[in-house]
Amino acid sequence: xxxxxxxxxxxxxxxxxxxxxxxxxxxxxxxxxxxxxxxxxxxxxxxxxxxxxxxxxxxxxxxxxxxxxxxxxxxxxxxxxxxxxxxxxxxxxxxxxxxxxxxxxxxxxxxxxxxxxxxxxxxxxxxxxxxxxxxxxxxxxxxxxxxxxxxxxxxxxxxxxxxxxxxxxxxxxxxxxxxxxxxxxxxxxxxxxxxxxxxxxxxxxxxxxxxxxxxxxxxxxxxxxxxxxxxxxxxxxxxxxxxxxxxxxxxxxxxxxxxxxxxxxxxxxxxxxxxx
Numbered sequence: 001x002x003x004x005x006x007x008x009x010x011x012x013x014x015x016x017x018x019x020x021x022x023x024x025x026x027x028x029x030x031x032x033x034x035x036x037x038x039x040x041x042x043x044x045x046x047x048x049x050x051x052x053x054x055x056x057x058x059x060x061x062x063x064x065x066x067x068x069x070x071x072x073x074x075x076x077x078x079x080x081x082x083x084x085x086x087x088x089x090x091x092x093x094x095x096x097x098x099x100x101x102x103x104x105x106x107x108x109x110x111x112x113x114x115x116x117x118x119x120x121x122x123x124x125x126x127x128x129x130x131x132x133x134x135x136x137x138x139x140x141x142x143x144x145x146x147x148x149x150x151x152x153x154x155x156x157x158x159x160x161x162x163x164x165x166x167x168x169x170x171x172x173x174x175x176x177x178x179x180x181x182x183x184x185x186x187x188x189x190x191x192x193x194x195x196x197x198x199x200x201x202x203x204x205x206x207x208x209x210x211x212x213x214x215x216x217x218x219x220x221x222x223x224x225x226x227x228x229x230x231x232x233x234x235x236x237x238x239x240x241x242x243x244x245x246x247x248x249x250x251x252x253x254x255x256x257x258x259x260x261x262x263x264x265x266x267x268x269x270x271x272x273x274x275x276x
Contacts, residue, residue, distance in 0.1 A: 001113065001114065002080075002085065002086060002088055002115065003087050004088045004089075004090065004105055004114050005089050005090070005117050005118065005119075005194060006090045006092065006098060006102050006120070007092065007120050007122070008098035008121040009121050010123070010124065010138075010141065010145060011093075012094065013122040014153075014155040015091050015094070015122050016187075017186045017187035017188075018153065018155075018184075018189060019037075019187075022089065022194065023035070026086075029191065031087050033054055033085060033088075034055040034056070034079050034083050034087070034088050035055070035056045035088075035089050035090075035091065036056075036057045036058075036076070036079070037050070037056065038058075038059045038092050038093045038096065038101075055082070055085055057075035057078060057079060059071050059075065070104075072090070072101070076088070076104075076105065076107075080110055095141065097141065098144075098145055098148050099119075099144075117150075117195075117197040118149075118151065119149045120189075120197075121145050121146055121148075121149035122153045122184075122187055123142075123145075123154055123155060123168075124155055124156055125156050125157050125160055125165070126156055126159050128142075128154075128171070128172070129168065148176075150179055151179060151180050151189075151193060151197055152176065152180070153183075153189055154169060154181055154182065154183045154184065155185070155186075155187055156185065157183040157184060158185045169181055169183065227252040227253060228254065229253075233251060250262065
């Protein structure tokens with residue numbers, strides 16, 4: 001039996017950071033991981049964070065729960081046929097409802113070969129405190145992702161005061177009293193907490209929520225034809241509307257030899273430089 005974890009969380013919450021760290025821990029313990037990654041856009045930026053030796057399948061340009069479970073079933077079947085692994089991690093797009101995404105994993109085609117451990121939801125702690133600023137549809141999905149989790153990471157806790165940290169944990173526990181809640185930074189969670197999950201020994205009762213279908217989220221690829229001054233690019237970012245939840249990509253900056261890896265979530269910017 002191969003353990004299966006579903007990583008959930010709203011756009012920019014830190015799922016990929018958690019994934020990378022969990023993969024590192026798996027390899028340190030001698031476990032062989034495999035990954036299915038779901039991207040809302042058509043370019044697989046996050047998959048580049050996964051080591052080449054880790055078996056990887058991608059579902060692009062749509063979320064698992066909206067594009068149907070057939071793609072997920074096909075990817076799982078391919079991994080079971082082609083790859084040697086002990087642990088399967090499915091990272092959903094931030095627009096996916098976790099229960100609807102998990103439904104595809106319960107296919108009778110391979111149910112006897114998989115041990116569904118449960119849903120790990122990464123919640124951006126600052127975004128949680130400011131959730132009233134989200135649209136009603138996005139806020140509903142954000143809450144659903146937390147409500148159905150078996151393990152919750154209150155992530156980015158380093159950005160909060162002690163009083164805010166306590167408030168986040170208290171409110172998350174009120175929404176989902178059955179889940180373990182861990183305060184984390186950069187999505188780092190000890191592997192032992194995942195291995196201890198036994199939330200789905202039998203199949204869960206699933207009621208279609210369809211929230212992700214009505215978010216009206218879209219994605220767009222922007223191609224740069226020239227380098228930008230750093231100040232010019234920062235000014236452009238500051239002028240982005242609140243309806244832009246998430247951006248990631250590579251930006252040419254004047255005077256810099258390498259492309260800048262750019263990550264944006266809810267007004268917070270994270271970047272670095274790549275030799276590309």
